[in-house]
Amino acid sequence: MSKESWNEFAAYYLPKVEACLQDYLSKLAAYPRLKEAMMYSVNAGGKRIRPLLVLAVIKTLNGQLNQASLQVAASLELIHTYSLIHDDLPEMDNDDLRRGKPTNHKVFGQALAVLAGDGLLTTAFELLGQVKLPAETVVQLLNYLAYAAGPQGMVNGQVGDIEGEKTALSLAELEQVHAGKTGALLVYACQAGSVICQAKQPIQMALENYGRNFGLAFQIYDDILDRVSTEEQLGKAVNKDQAEHKNTYPGILGLDGAYTKLAQTIAAANQALVSLK
Ligand code: GRG
Numbered sequence: 640m641s642k643e644s645w646n647e648f649a650a651y652y653l654p655k656v657e658a659c660l661q662d663y664l665s666k667l668a669a670y671p672r673l674k675e676a677m678m679y680s681v682n683a684g685g686k687r688i689r690p691l692l693v694l695a696v697i698k699t700l701n702g703q704l705n706q707a708s709l710q711v712a713a714s715l716e717l718i719h720t721y722s723l724i725h726d727d728l729p730e731m732d733n734d735d736l737r738r739g740k741p742t743n744h745k746v747f748g749q750a751l752a753v754l755a756g757d758g759l760l761t762t763a764f765e766l767l768g769q770v771k772l773p774a775e776t777v778v779q780l781l782n783y784l785a786y787a788a789g790p791q792g793m794v795n796g797q798v799g800d801i802e803g804e805k806t807a808l809s810l811a812e813l814e815q816v817h818a819g820k821t822g823a824l825l826v827y828a829c830q831a832g833s834v835i836c837q838a839k840q841p842i843q844m845a846l847e848n849y850g851r852n853f854g855l856a857f858q859i860y861d862d863i864l865d866r867v868s869t870e871e872q873l874g875k876a877v878n879k880d881q882a883e884h885k886n887t888y889p890g891i892l893g894l895d896g897a898y899t900k901l902a903q904t905i906a907a908a909n910q911a912l913v914s915l916k
Contacts, residue, residue: 648698649687653687655709656694656709656713659706660716660717664681669758673754673758676751676755677762679743679746679747679755680720680737681720681759683737683740685716688825689716689824690713690715692828692832692850693708693712693715694712696833697832700832700838706771707770707835708835710766711770711780711831711835712831714763714764715784715828715831717760717763718760718788721755721756723737725752728752729749731797767780783831787826787830792824792827793823795819796815796820796823799816800886803816803886804886807886808886809891810891810892813891814855817858821857822850825851825854826850826851829849829850829853830846830850833847842914846911846915849908849911852904852905856904856905859888859904862887862888863889863898865889866889866890866894866897867894888900
């Protein structure tokens with residue numbers, strides 16, 4: 640998909656994803672304050688990359704972009720939002736701002752933020768379980784999502800990240816952390832589209848490969864942006880030993896090395912899609 644057609648695609652499907660999220664969350668029979676806390680973070684300005692990726696895979700495989708597909712996509716955004724709320728908590732990253740707005744715990748307090756995250760995590764599976772697709776497809780989606788979000792995926796990556804703060808990670812170790820923390824949900828986005836369209840195994844594997852590289856590129860780019868903005872604030876280049884967070888791509892590879900790695904990873908992601916053409 641070219642940049643222009645991606646923008647057009649996103650502009651068309653984003654409001655549909657939004658409507659699906661608002662519709663489901665607003666009908667929950669929960670205390671108003673809990674719903675408010677859950678919806679605060681869902682509506683705090685996320686880019687919706689993961690649900691859009693689910694839909695883009697379905698489009699690529701000529702599947703139906705119907706209500707069921709939108710619900711599968713929306714359920715993934717609920718998981719992503721829960722992970723951000725918990726990631727920002729004082730016991731984890733202790734962030735006051737997310738997307739330029741006060742973090743969930745800053746507005747609602749820590750207890751409610753934990754519970755809003757728990758609520759979004761469980762609601763994601765409830766929504767996915769209600770999707771009108773063949774039962775076998777739904778079970779497979781539930782299974783893949785639990786794997787991606789749980790202790791063999793994103794939760795594992797988060798633990799690797801926390802443990803890694805105590806030591807200097809190698810490049811391979813850093814990649815393992817990010818494969819879980821960032822990559823697992825992006826791989827699932829590709830799997831979900833493939834499962835809905837009942838794509839053959841080689842196609843599914845090519846898309847998973849794309850998801851893995853997409854996740855990696857996403858993280859390298861995020862690390863580069865962080866480093867560049869730090870250097871802008873300091874008004875000078877940061878060298879390897881001064882890097883505040885060494886467990887980053889620029890921290891391990893230097894800024895130039897990180898740019899090279901980014902280009903290689905984007906090329907690998909594009910290469911994974913060649914077999915689909
Ligand atoms: C708490 C189990 C648990 C996991 C947290 C996602 C995550 C794991 C932590 C977020 C911290 C972080 C900076 C991860 C790197 C990946 C990244 C840039 C995530 C933000 O994703 P975007 O850019 O967010 O899609 P928006 O704001 O657009 O939704």
